Structure formats: C-alpha cells, structure tokens
Amino acid sequence: MTDAAPALAVRPPGRRTLLARSLRALPVMLRVHFAEAIAWRAEFLIWVLAYTLPLIMLALWSAVAREAPVGRFGEREFRAYFLATLVFRLLAASWVVWDMNFQIRQGTIAARLLRPVHPLVQFAAQQAAALPLRVVLATPIAIAAIAWVGADAVTDDPLQLAMLPLLLAGAWAITFLVMAMIGSLSFFWESALGIFDLWLGFYFLFSGYLMPLELLPAPVRAVGVWMPFRYMLSFPVEVTLGLVDRREMLFGLALQWGWAVLLGWGAYATWRAGVRRYSAFGG
Amino acid sequence: MSRPPNLISVRGLVKHYRVPIRPPGLGAAVRALFRREYRQVRAVDDISFEIRAGERVGFLGPNGAGKTTTLKVLAGLLHPTAGEVSVAGFRPADRDPDFLRSIMFVAGQKQQLLWDLPPAETFELNRAIYGVSRASYRETLDELIAVLDLEPLLQKPTRQLSLGERMKCELAAALIHRPSLLFLDEPTIGLDVTMQAALRSFIRRYNEEHGATVLLTSHYMADVAALAPRVVVIDHGRLTFDGLLGDLVRRLHPYRRVTLRLGEPAAPGALEALGARVVSVSDGIAVLQVGEASLKRVVASALERLPVVDLAVEDAPLEDVISDLFTGRPTGEPSAAPAVEGKIAAPPASGQGPPASGHGEPRPGHVQPPRDGVETDASRDLLAGTATGPDRGGERPS
Numbered sequence: 196m197t198d199a200a201p202a203l204a205v206r207p208p209g210r211r212t213l214l215a216r217s218l219r220a221l222p223v224m225l226r227v228h229f230a231e232a233i234a235w236r237a238e239f240l241i242w243v244l245a246y247t248l249p250l251i252m253l254a255l256w257s258a259v260a261r262e263a264p265v266g267r268f269g270e271r272e273f274r275a276y277f278l279a280t281l282v283f284r285l286l287a288a289s290w291v292v293w294d295m296n297f298q299i300r301q302g303t304i305a306a307r308l309l310r311p312v313h314p315l316v317q318f319a320a321q322q323a324a325a326l327p328l329r330v331v332l333a334t335p336i337a338i339a340a341i342a343w344v345g346a347d348a349v350t351d352d353p354l355q356l357a358m359l360p361l362l363l364a365g366a367w368a369i370t371f372l373v374m375a376m377i378g379s380l381s382f383f384w385e386s387a388l389g390i391f392d393l394w395l396g397f398y399f400l401f402s403g404y405l406m407p408l409e410l411l412p413a414p415v416r417a418v419g420v421w422m423p424f425r426y427m428l429s430f431p432v433e434v435t436l437g438l439v440d441r442r443e444m445l446f447g448l449a450l451q452w453g454w455a456v457l458l459g460w461g462a463y464a465t466w467r468a469g470v471r472r473y474s475a476f477g478g
Numbered sequence: 479m480s481r482p483p484n485l486i487s488v489r490g491l492v493k494h495y496r497v498p499i500r501p502p503g504l505g506a507a508v509r510a511l512f513r514r515e516y517r518q519v520r521a522v523d524d525i526s527f528e529i530r531a532g533e534r535v536g537f538l539g540p541n542g543a544g545k546t547t548t549l550k551v552l553a554g555l556l557h558p559t560a561g562e563v564s565v566a567g568f569r570p571a572d573r574d575p576d577f578l579r580s581i582m583f584v585a586g587q588k589q590q591l592l593w594d595l596p597p598a599e600t601f602e603l604n605r606a607i608y609g610v611s612r613a614s615y616r617e618t619l620d621e622l623i624a625v626l627d628l629e630p631l632l633q634k635p636t637r638q639l640s641l642g643e644r645m646k647c648e649l650a651a652a653l654i655h656r657p658s659l660l661f662l663d664e665p666t667i668g669l670d671v672t673m674q675a676a677l678r679s680f681i682r683r684y685n686e687e688h689g690a691t692v693l694l695t696s697h698y699m700a701d702v703a704a705l706a707p708r709v710v711v712i713d714h715g716r717l718t719f720d721g722l723l724g725d726l727v728r729r730l731h732p733y734r735r736v737t738l739r740l741g742e743p744a745a746p747g748a749l750e751a752l753g754a755r756v757v758s759v760s761d762g763i764a765v766l767q768v769g770e771a772s773l774k775r776v777v778a779s780a781l782e783r784l785p786v787v788d789l790a791v792e793d794a795p796l797e798d799v800i801s802d803l804f805t806g807r808p809t810g811e812p813s814a815a816p817a818v819e820g821k822i823a824a825p826p827a828s829g830q831g832p833p834a835s836g837h838g839e840p841r842p843g844h845v846q847p848p849r850d851g852v853e854t855d856a857s858r859d860l861l862a863g864t865a866t867g868p869d870r871g872g873e874r875p876s
Binding site for chain 1: 550553554555556557571573575576578579581582583585589590592594595599600602603604605606607608609635
C-alpha cells in the first residue's frame, strides 16, 4: 500500500517585479555592454566593413541606370538608395542568433538563466549597447553620402524626419526579435542556424537589400509589403529618401510595430518552450 | 534545540534525456538522414532527499552519474521529467526572480565573467541585475576583496587572469547578492592545491558566517572532506547513499590505517606478528591495515614490541573509499537495497523499474530488504550496520 504524500508547498511564480527590476538594471547593463563593444572594436570594425553588398549593388545598378533610368531610379537615386541602405543596415544589425546558438549548445546560457532578469532582456541590452559604436561608424558614411549625392536626396518632410528614430528602432526590434526567435530554436535543434540562413534568403529578396522593392514584379511586391522584411531595412530607407508619402509612412509604421509585437511574442514563446526542453547534457 | 527547517525537499525526482545516437561511418551518417535513432538516458532516476538550511552537502558519483543534473534541477536550470522539488519554498523550474536572488551556481568549467572586461565590470553588472544597493554592494565587495585577495585582479581584463584568479573572481561575482544557497559544481577543478585550499576555506567561512547552505559536487576528495559533513552518493541516476561522510568511509572500509614511525628497523616478521595486514614498509615507516575490533590490541602490541617513535591512526584514504564505491570493490561491495539515509544501495542496471521506496521521503534508520531477494554477505553486513542519520547541524565528521 502506498501512502500518497502531500504535494510539496511551493510559492506561485511571481513576475511582477521582473519588469521593474529589468528596467532599473537597464542603464548599467547598457553601460557595461557598451564597454564590452568597445573592447571588441577591432572585430566590430572588420565585421562592419564586411557589409559591402550595398556598395556592390550600388555599382551594379548605377551601371544599369547609366543607359536609362529603371522606374523612377536614375544613377543618382540608386546612389542615394544604396548608401542609405548601407547606413540603416549598419545601424539596425544584430548578431544575437549566433550568440544564442553558441551559448545554448555550449551550456554557457546557464549564466543568463540564473540571473533575475529575463535572458532576452539581457541579450537585448547587450546588442543595443553596441548602437552608439555603430552610430560612430555610420555617421561618416552618412555625411559622405550626403556630400556625394546631395542633401536634397533626403526627405524634407519634418514629420518623416521626426519618425526616423522610431523607424530605426522598429527595424532593429524586428531584426533582433527574429534572430532571438530563431536562436531560441537552438534549444530544439542544433542546426537552428540553418533556419536563419533560409530566413536570410528571403531577407535579401524582400528587404530591399539587393534592389529597391518597387522594382520587383507587382505580385511579388504586393506580398513583400505585408512581410516583415521590408520593415527591417527598405522601409526606413524609403522614408528617409521621401519615396513614400505621409499616409504610406504611417501605415508602414503601424505594420512595422505590429510585426515587432508579433515577433516579440514569438521570441518569448519560443524561448519559454525551449527552456523547458533545455538539457545541456553533460554541460 | 530545534533543527533548522528543510530548505530543499526532493521527492521522486526524475530527469531523462533523449539523446540521438549514431554509429560512426558514412553509411550511418546517410541512414541518420532518414531515420534518426534516440536513446533515453536516465540521468536522474527517482531520487528523494531533504536538506536543511545551513547544511553543507557533497554530491558524489562517477562521471555521468547524475549529480550535476540534480544540482541543475535544484537551481532551476533544468525542468524535471517527473517528481517534486521545492527549494526555499519555490519550484526551481519557475525561476522566480526572488528564487534566483537567493541562489548562486558556480561551475568550475563555465563562467559568467565578461571575458574582455575586468571583473569589476561583471560585479557592477550583477549589482544592478540583482538590485543590490550601493552601500550593501560596497560592503560585500570590500569583504570579498579582503578575503579572496582580489584587489590586484579587479582592473585586469578577465582574459588575462589565471585560472585560479578567474575562479576567485567567479565566486565573488556569484556572491555579490549574498545568496543563501550555494551550488558549487566542481569549483576547484584545474586549480593548484594552494588555490583549492583557499577556495575551500572561503566557502566554509561563508557557510559559517552567513548560515548559507552549500551543495557541492567535486571529484577532489579533499573538497569533500573539508566541506561536506554529509554526502549524497548518486550512481547511474540513483541515490545510493545519504549520510555522514565518516559513516560512508567506515561502512565501506571498516578498518583503520595505523602508521608507525620506527626508531630502528623492526625484526623480521615482527610487523606481521601484530596480527594486522602490512600495507607498506619503507624508510622506517610501516603502514598497517587494522580491523576496528582489533585496533586497540594491535596498537598496544606495537607500542610494546616495536621501537615506535610516532604512531597515527586514520580512516581509510577517502580516495580509496570513493574509488571502491564506484567500482564496487572489496568490503564496500554495495547491496541491492534501495537508498536510505546512512545506508548504501547498489545502482540498478540500466532500464530497471522504479525503486521500492517510491516517492516517499527517506526514513532515517529504516532499511529495506534487497529488491532482488538475494541477500549477499556484503549486503547483510551493510544492512546490519547501525544506521546513523546525517548530521543536519553542519558539523564536520570526526
């Protein structure tokens, strides 16, 4: 006969203080991780210099436009487009998918799991802390681009200019959250980075990285408008260059942040499910 | 005097992993593309124990026995497959922020220090993350700097620190928030003996001064001897012993080592005539192995008949005991009884069903008969021994 032992008394999990604690810790997290980014400056610079694709595309499309404009893109418009693309790509980049994959496979993710701040917040702070360094690198490029192309290539609408930080934040948020979601899949599959490679394939096509989206065939473009890729890169560029009007901008902004919220939920849910499966056997 | 309350309660804890298996070779690689095979690994298989606040407990077991997995479940890093776990009133897997604030986990081979920054930056990061006030942080850090001699290390990038220096900083980083429960997984691995001793001394001091509970795994017996009056032995995921370290030693090796330093060489056959097994004789030092019952007689005879300058009586070396425990050698050949406090039970063969003890709490002094019904001499000896419950007060075994 087995006597059923009463269940152990445990407190229900309380999450109320988690957000407040995370916010209080944020300034120090950002400062320390900024110091970390400075320590990596050499690697960081080399990594950033690897973003040459927009420059290659610039050369390619400029050559095409030399014969005749493509849509409303002449040589100068392509120059402005790809230089803006380079700047936004530098500013809105993240590498969290590789970090997460590595840390989960090595078991070093444990250090983050043991801290009373959500690991996704820890990762976000680490990635966002590199932004000032990115600004330092991107600013000369932006100045050189304006000098080369002319300041009138940039929108003169004050509302659109005012919205640029929000658009940049949205682009970064989508980039980070997609990477965090795919990175969290490393709890399930060692080869989660392969999924990210697949994602990158769509990103190259639909983000405007290789060509302005309006040059895509109409049906493809129509699909691209609703997908998150455009809001990671092309959309802030389009607003910066005044390629969309105010109405389109506000619609795009809503879509961008809608995607950010959706992907935030996706990253959180994937992380939560992944941690339950976390084994780090022998790690 | 009332005992401190249970801080940790574990009932029927099970943690299984599904591990992909693939034989070597190209054919196996291709086959694995279409049909992946998995093996169920029973890392922890139905173990139960309780630990009181302020105890220092060592988890012993061979590699892959399940001791680190147990610690990780207790720390909330792993979700249990089955069973109930309560730590300081929390379910660890919930990773409640208040729970995380009350614990620390240091693993000798994993680190939380920011590699490219000086340790002081990690300390400051942890201060903010754990919400430690500046005043409390300063006080704790000053204490840690003094005790662990950290001053020269604070401003050096972590990557330039030696392993021992890094380990000291790891400990400090993990203690900034003054946790009341310390999980230490091989904390002295790779360190030289001086540094090992320093860390052991520090951990013991922290336990005594702050009343913190310490759970430790280590392959260094010196760690276990110095830090863990109580040991929990896990083998093949099963709890095979839970009790005093001294009891474990005496149970497995019920003899003492008598070391005699002789003023002049003993006459031929004189040592053997004492009635003890002669382990070694060299450079005027003779080591005898003596059963508990004949100890007094042998010592008296040795003092009477031999030119003894010095004499020492010790338990069997801990390394030998643990080695025997894991290899199932001599007197300590384990019985097939399930684990009970202060008793030894054999690990089951892989794939065996749940133990007879079920999910019930271990009962001090209670011995269950062997499950397979075959009572060996060894198991009879073990089962006949007086069961002594673990010393919950955190005292060192004599």
